[in-house]
Amino acid sequence: MIIEATGVEKAYGATTVLDGVDLAVREGTVCALLGPNGAGKTTMVRILSTLIRADAGEIRVAGHDVRREPAAVRGVISLTGQYAAVDEEQTGRENLVMVGRLMHLGRAAARRRAGELLERFDLTDAADRRVRTYSGGMRRRLDLGMSLVATPRVIFLDEPTTGLDPTSRETMWDAVSELVRGGTTILLTTQYLEEADRLADRIVLLDGGRVAASGTADSLKAQVGGSRLDLHFDRRSELDRAAALLPGVVDVERLVLGVASDGSAAHLRRVLDDLADAGVDVARADGHRPTLDDVFRAVTAASPSARAGVPA
Structure with a gap:
């Protein structure tokens, strides 16, 4: 297991966000976190990626303790958040080269890596345009490309395709599948149950800060019935x-x-x-x-957000 977490707890004042969450992710797979709004998905990702500290629990990523070895964890992970973190006044190529130089690649190596990623994400034709001229899907693909400059072992994707058109979403799905074939581990939060069904080797459904169900898509559907x-x-x-x-x-x-x-x-x-x-x-x-939507509704039936049919 490249990600191992047991008994993770996090509260903000009197509000409990995570209440004893266990998570285990095998290397070279996709794990999807699902759940209603406020279930704790983004908080879990932020804890795993060392952005915030858990109140309790044991967490290891690639063998490193998140609390005691945050720098080592950051050396093997990458995080793509809910919003594209790109410099709109630079070109796509300049954004990628900048990240390469920050990762201590030489000038030539940074430009070479930028070229590889521009080709992978179908951005070669737009490589020398300012990012402020990019569509939302192009920015999202560039954002993911920037997270891959250093070829991380683990990538956290927090709702990476929210707001994208179907074609851009397919492109992102293809990119994720290619990364996993190359041995990268993906932890994904998503609003799209179809996305989890298509990409995830394992699904963990959070509700009220706890793990309400986990397993493969097929096993979860089987729990709902015929x-x-x-x-x-x-x-x-x-x-x-x-x-x-x-x-x-x-x-x-x-x-x-x-x-x-x-x-x-x-x-x-x-x-x-x-x-x-x-x-x-x-x-x-x-x-x-049965579909994952059926699983979502059945498992979180007591949640007001689930009754409203709003996975997130």
Whole structure:
């Protein structure tokens, strides 16, 4: 395990942000941290990357104690935060060369590394333009490139694709996959469940400052159950009556009741017949296999932010 954390705690005054979090990440893999707003994801990343100190717990990154050896930890990690940390008045190439010189690369080596990263992130054509002319996706790719100048063993990505268009997001996903194939370890926080499903070898779901669930995407989906039948209603009153008759997950905003199903037509007919006999009108019924969204809703069902359907 290249990241090992046990019993991590952090509070700000009377507000507990992390309450005994355990985390283990195998080298050369992607671990995704999911959870509702305020679950403690960004705080955990900031602790692991030595930006803030935990109140309690044991934490090691690449064998180094985060509390006692912060300089050693910083020597093997890189952090890409929620906002691109680039100099808008410099060109893309100048930003990369600057970081190379700060990392004590020689002038020629810094320019060579900058050229490699510009090509990797499809920025060669824009290399000598000022960054203030870049799109949001281009800035994000440059930001990730800057974090790779020194080829770190561990990269922390805190919501790296928030606000990007689908094409830019795909480019970032490809870059992350390429890094992992090369042996780099990625700890990722994300608002996009699809992103975690596609990239992560392991997912850790935080809720209320604690680990609510962890495992592979497939194992987490299996915990939710088999197929699910989503019943859509036109009125809240119909949803409430259906929920009183059938056990399931209620989505008030979407007026949907999700019930466990074996995926058969017979089960669908039986559910619709039972509701019709009770005088409940169903607008539409959809069947599908469990997704990470189902996992998120099921595991954090007691969280107000989860009921609002806002993963972060």
